[in-house]
Amino acid sequence: MSHLDPADPAADEPRLRRIQEVAAELGVTTRTIRYYEELGLLEPAGRSGGDYRLYDADDVERLRFIKGLRDDAGFSLAEIGQLLEDETARERNRARFRTTTDIAERRALIDDARARVDRQIESLRDKMGRLGTMIEEAEDRHRHLLVHIGELEAGVEPVPHEHPRARRTAVPRTDR
Amino acid sequence: MSHLDPADPAADEPRLRRIQEVAAELGVTTRTIRYYEELGLLEPAGRSGGDYRLYDADDVERLRFIKGLRDDAGFSLAEIGQLLEDETARERNRARFRTTTDIAERRALIDDARARVDRQIESLRDKMGRLGTMIEEAEDRHRHLLVHIGELEAGVEPVPHEHPRARRTAVPRTDR
DNA sequence: CCTAACCTTTACGTCAACGGAAAGGTTCTG
């Protein structure tokens, strides 16, 4: 129970950081973070007395997630907005959940939450699948090329070797 | 040798299509295709007498590849340009290969081709890996949520249930 | 209390990736 030790009052204090520190850690600019806020992608956990934005660990995680969706998955910020809307809706649902005792409503909120998360995962899986297909195709061509190289290294003569699918002799180009 | 049969002169005629037909098949606009050409991402196989762009099957494949890299993999057109530059360089190499008999140069060209393809695949794999990591994280949160839902459905009371990591009480929010 | 280093909002600038219209030429079909 060291973190409840009265001699260590800062133990569970939720470490709030200012925008530049967060930006540096994530490798983005402060402008980018403010822009995301402008688009409604996140809200800082709090503000200082002088209105400085203050971010907690969850905010940083959320930002990291956004960055991943943008850089790694290649989603637009609008699409990310959709995915995150589901996430923030879940948070709202959680709050609502705790304030109601209506069994039916609670079940509805649960179902809603599950549906949202399912959509989020499905969206990612979909992207993943398409990327996977792309890589397979690229690897096919890779193997195809290696076979070709193998033939050539085996000492095949530089015969014109007209590839049936690659004839492009429709109209002789005059320009360029 | 049926494709040399004089009774079937259209057998290996390389079906050339105009820009709109290609665009429709790929689900892009003609403007997009022309823009890609402007950036040097592709050249039509030929032109008609009246300077209409004419595309063959290889061109369409290349365009499909570009679209995949853009939509599925989320590459910028500049990055795609790099990836394709490798590909067109390979084509140049093939032509060069057939015009030389110098064993050393031929081997150099082969190694170059292999290196280019390797880079291309590696680039895709890298992206794939990062996307995979993202999905795993999302699935983690998915499972986490399902556990949470399970607890709730099991009839846990709507106790405030202060999550240790989620305390955001630094500054009482006044706005929103 | 002063100053450097940070922060705020507001607003205009920029670059990629096209959209869309103008002014004219081409192809196909009847």
Place this chain on the structure above:
DNA sequence: CAGAACCTTTCCGTTGACGTAAAGGTTAGG
């Protein structure tokens, strides 16, 4: 050979995702 439906190049407009000042207020250290 006329007309509709294509196509050409050229050029300006737009949208997303920020960059970059400007004009000020805030915070931490000395």
